[in-house]
Amino acid sequence: MTTSTPATRETEARKKATAPERAVRPDRKPGRKPDCKPGRKRGREKNRLGYNILGLITFVVMAFPVYWLLVSAFRPNREIRSYDQPLWPNSITFDNFVRATETRFFWTAIQSSLIICVTSVLGAMLIGTIAAFAIGRFNFIGRKPFMMVLIMVQLLPPTAMLIPIYVQLNAMGALNEYWGVIVVYLVSVLPFTTWMIRGFVINVPKELEESAMVDGCTRMAAFWRVIFPLLAPGLAAASIFALITAWNEYLFAYILMQDNDKYTLNVWLMNFTTDRGTDYGGLMAGSVMIAVPVVIFFMIVQKKMAAGLTSGAVKG
Amino acid sequence: MTAADTQAADPPVAGPRDPGGSGPRPPRDGVRPSKKTTGALLPYLLIGPAIIAIGAVFAWPLVKTVVMSFQDMGRRELWSGETPPWVGFAQFTHILGDSQFWAVTFRTVVFMVVCVTATMAFGLLIALLMQRLSTWVRLLLTGALVAAWSMPLLVATSIFRWFADSDYGVVNSLLSKVPGVDFQGHNWFLNPWQGFTIIAAVVIWGAIPFVVITLYAALTQVPKELEEAAQLDGAGPLGVFRNVVFPVIKPVFQMIATLSVIWDFNVFGQVFLMRGNKPEPEYELLGIYSFQKAFSSSSFSQGTAIALITVLLLSGVAVYYLRQLLKTGEVE
DSSP, rough: OOOOHHHHHHHHHHHHHHHHHHHHHHHHHHHHHIIIIIHHHHHHHHHHHHHHHHHHHHHHHHHHHHHHHHHHSSSSSHHSSSSSSSSSSSSSOHHHHHHHHHHHHHHHHHHHHHHHHHHHEEEHHHHHHHHHHHHHHHTTTTTTHHHHHHHHHHOOOHHHHHHHHHHHHTTTTTSSSSHHHHHHHHHHHHHHHHHHHHHHHHOHHHHHHHHOOOOOOOHHIIIIIIIHHHHHHHHHHHHHHHHHHHHHOOOOHHHOOOOOOOOHHHHHHGGGEEEEEOOOOHHHHHHHHHHHHHHHHHHHHHHHHHHHHHHHHOOO | OOHHHHHHHHHHHHHHHHHSSSSOOOHHEEEEEEHHHHHHHHHHHHHHHHHHHIIIIIHHHHHHHHHHHOOOOHHHHHHHHOHHHHEEEEEEHHHHOOOOHHHHHHHHHHHHHHHHHHHHHHHHHHHHHHTTOOOHHHHHHHHHHHHHSSSSSHHHHHHHHHOOOOTTOOHHHHHSSTTTTTOTTTOOOSSSSHHHHHHHHHHHHHHHOOOHHHHHHTTTSHHHHHHHHHHHTTHHHHHHHHIHHHHHHHHHHHHHHHHHEEETTTOOOOHHHTTTOOOOGGGGOOHHHIIIIIHHHHHHHHHHHHHHHHHHHHHHHHHHHHHHHHHSSSSS
């Protein structure tokens, strides 16, 4: 009884493992070669054409706003101020960019954006990495609640936090100060970076760290010398992602900063919208300047980001 | 899985030391206690800064939100720093008795349902379509999706606002090309139904890439053999989808749908920016409503009470999301 059960289970498992392959392969491979190939392929090709057309329509819909942004940034103002704009520009100009960079507070806005984003991301990366190491490597009481907090914090609507944060920063005299916004940004990206780095921590084999410790490293030394270099690509991805999030943030910067010369780029962009109308050419040129670094960074990290998220999901 | 992993792998951490020190037992006993305590404290030291930071910026303000919603904080209290008077449940009874609040809540729910349904439906269809495309079309489409995904909300909203601009908007000029239709100078935002169509468009356009790319990744997990076996057994495309494909992607689908509910319920920036930072009352969703009460009417307590009600309304969805996460094994 006891000996037969595992044996039957094993054969069953083997059957299960091979069953789908066996059921399909004999059907598919020989069937394809002799007679099914021509008809099937033509049918598939015909279908594919239909699907491809649908795919191209989807492409046009999804890409059109991006295309319009780029085209309009280089479009002369007299074309923008016409009731019937052609879908492609008749002439190209850099006037919009010149006008945008000459708009008041452009350079201080770049400076503010850089100070706020870089500082908050560096802080979040430092705190996030050590926290991710803790939840990725140690099994301690409170680990699970901590992870729950990380997720729940991301579910809180930012507008719900805006008012008390505003009141609190006002009481601390941090309104209109860089550090107030920096702290807010740091903590807003912290849960996500921690979660993402954790995915990469889990992917570094424990054995590496252990062998380093056998060789006489302390736990921290093993981390800095062995794990950290292996984490580098993941850290880069997480930091760029955090940077993008901070770079795009608008609401808190708008509410917490009151001086024009402390506005971040996103708030500065509102300069193009006045009560008398909107300078769309300038707005689009400014948008391109803000969006281009984001798009480039995003394209670099999106694959790594997906890898980090899914590895964390599968191996959690 | 992790628990088993850590338990199985943890002894070796201490293990390699043991063989070396297995002979002389007493010294090890002398060393161990101190090591053990630092070892046990270490993870807490590591998560300490994160806890403090999250506590300072999220937990404390959340407590503050609750406290403030039972007070009456206005501009005077904000600047003077006096403790605002306690009013008990007055803010809540006032809000819940206000017909405008219910109108805003209703509008928010309808807007969320429309956006989530459209996002998930289009997202799923596009993801299924991606599987059937030639490689070059798929790459083209993926490029467009990534570009749309990475577009900052502010930029995307600016573009869509321009699309709908009454004088220079491309929507009006394209619609006017249809014979017999004159949309020139048409203001889309006079009628909130039309205005919300534009706002929904930017929300859905912005959300689709994430949904498509995630669902497409999930679809690649569906075993081809199963699909083909079902086809051989005579299942139509719909049958294959319902019985084979969907069950595999269901956990991911539910997860994204739940996230979309949370995100679309909290839509703020799109409306706020679309209406030039001062949305009219008929464009108020719960987030905007709370913001307006706090910053335009200077009734911070009412604003926080509305925000708190929003969080409570969403907490059910959030709990569902967490349970999904637990079930699919992302946490532990």
